[in-house]
Amino acid sequence: MSTRDAKSWILIRDELLRRVRERVWEPGALIPGEVELAEEFGCARTTVNRALRDLADAGLVHRRRRAGTRVAVNPPHKATLTIPIIREEVEARGGTYHHALQQRGTRPLPAHLGGVFPLPDGAEVLHTVTLHYEDGRPYIHEERYINLANAPDLADQDFARISANEWLVQNAPYTGGDMSFFALPADAALADAFDTSLGTALFAAERSTWNDQGPITLVRMTYAPGFRMRTSI
Amino acid sequence: MSTRDAKSWILIRDELLRRVRERVWEPGALIPGEVELAEEFGCARTTVNRALRDLADAGLVHRRRRAGTRVAVNPPHKATLTIPIIREEVEARGGTYHHALQQRGTRPLPAHLGGVFPLPDGAEVLHTVTLHYEDGRPYIHEERYINLANAPDLADQDFARISANEWLVQNAPYTGGDMSFFALPADAALADAFDTSLGTALFAAERSTWNDQGPITLVRMTYAPGFRMRTSI
DNA sequence: TAGTGGTCTAGACCACGGC
DNA sequence: CCGTGGTCTAGACCACTAT
Known part of the structure; x- marks a missing residue:
């Protein structure tokens, strides 16, 4: 045998x-x-x-x-993507990391997000825009909406030392979530952030998470031009 | 307790x-x-x-x-993407599927692919371009390079009835592969295929596979404008 | 070297679902 | 019903590595 x-x-x-x-x-x-x-x-x-x-x-x-x-008649191709903590990913490559909070404020939830972020009408959310840098170059543009009713301790955080990314990973455990990956054209803010031209094709990942109490956060990470998310199969 | x-x-x-x-x-x-x-x-x-x-x-x-x-100090976010047989994916949504082979021919391997597709200098590969349709609308533009030395029976296939996608999944088992996801601007061929304008941001997935005998295939699937690849976490 | 996880065994009972 | 996979057990030995 x-x-x-x-x-x-x-x-x-x-x-x-x-x-x-x-x-x-x-x-x-x-x-x-x-x-x-x-x-x-x-x-x-x-x-x-x-x-x-x-x-x-x-x-x-x-x-x-x-x-x-x-x-199996048609074995599916599966690819497991690991979305790392940005700081660790950058430092693992030997780069130096820093980030800058560009905007922060509460506002009513934009209407077009109601589908993925089910909240009562007129509910206010915390909205942040953060730029993550690798070796001084913009690497990821992060836009985030946070359901304040579901992250009470968050008000004390100013995100000066740790990013919203790290804070939420460590403090707001979720029970479920959705993730999607897509391409989008650079709008004015993105073109400015990445010093590229309007309409440049950019790779983006959007993640929404929730727990028993309802939605927690919706975050869109838009990557610098030329980025590839890789995995081995 | x-x-x-x-x-x-x-x-x-x-x-x-x-x-x-x-x-x-x-x-x-x-x-x-x-x-x-x-x-x-x-x-x-x-x-x-x-x-x-x-x-x-x-x-x-x-x-x-x-x-x-x-x-774990920082549990990573993991997302498992399943890349299905296109026909089955479309039909699972209740759509009707068809595809059209747009180009097929042998040619020397383009130089810029040497990195992901290591072949002897001047080796010829089979190159195909296929459009996949859902309900008559272009859904995926597939461009494929196949190492003929590693898929000998392929010469008999004309891809009239089954796509290269299905054929290879069922007939060319691989032992390893890489996959990457990224955004790209529509070139003339893609803009024409999807009836959109030049430079439109499109989502693309590229997969290279190999076995003991060397590389098998490199395929890039470019999705119609607005496409999102989704997964739950 | 000693303590921890990694794996294997032979046997047992259970749950599901064709028959 | 009863064959199949799913799980659990009590015990054993092994592999790795901190000390």
Whole structure:
């Protein structure tokens, strides 16, 4: 047997993965049960289970009680993006970080945000605009709306020492959120911030988070021209 | 004890998660060992291990042998994007899908792609441009470079019935890849495809994949104006 | 070297869902 | 019903690393 001496669940997973990728098992096919595989690999069923769960998490197989495990017909491509603390990301690259709060104030929630930020009519939110710099060059333009009713201690913060980004990550745990990524043309404020021309294509990420008490924050991070968000698959 | 009778690893994970989120354990703090937690919860160490591994996978705690488990100081935001088969994505929304191959031909690899697509000098690649439509409207502009030396059966495919996207997903298993997301301004071809003006900000995703034999394909998918790639967190 | 997490085992019971 | 995967257990050994 080609897999003799495969000991750890990772080796078993890799062997199963090979059979899926090289179509030893066709897409849609039922693969042997855990007990049978455990016999083949000479290990406990638990270990096969661990390997198969890993493949199922990756979307390469589908598992159902009684029905068994089947090779996925169209395995999806998945990409996990990690959105880091900006300061740490910059410093990890060896750059020097600083940020500047450009605007801060309370205002009624802009009407066009009602969809992603469900608040009572006329509710006031804290609005901030922050520029994050890497080695003195603008790197990210951050615009944020914060539901004051859900972040009571925030009033004491002036964001001089730590950014709203860091403060919220550490102080306003969320139970759910949405994230979206898109392109937008530089408006006057963005063009000015990044010293580029109006309409320049910029990459942006928007995140809204909430907890049991309702929405917490909506933040849009717009990246400097040329930015790429990368991941390996 | 507030957590008496918590039986499954999910209940235990949720309780540990609560302690992290509500700062019962401060960021950076060392939390009790698996043996101690197993005693507290009245379960096997394995079960606590499963719960803690889940939190570690999510980046909320850091685990190291001998050093123990610590609450992450700055838990990263992670977003998992699923890049589906385009046809299925469109049809899942109730739309009708079709695509049109706009260009196809072999050519030397463009020099600027040498970095992400390492091939011998002067190697020829298959280059295709495909437009994907949803309900008759252009949805995605796909430009693809395929290493013919690594996809031998591809010559027989004319992509009339299935797209290069589907063909490669099912026939060219990869062992590794990179993915990046960015914004780009519409060039003449993109502006024409999406019936928009030159320079319009467009969202694009680029994926390069390889296997043991070398690079397989490099594909750039450029989305129609206004597109957002969404995920929940 | 000693303490911590990582993994494996053999067995058991349970939950789901085709039959 | 009953076969399948999902989970849990009690114990064991191993790998890593702080001290």
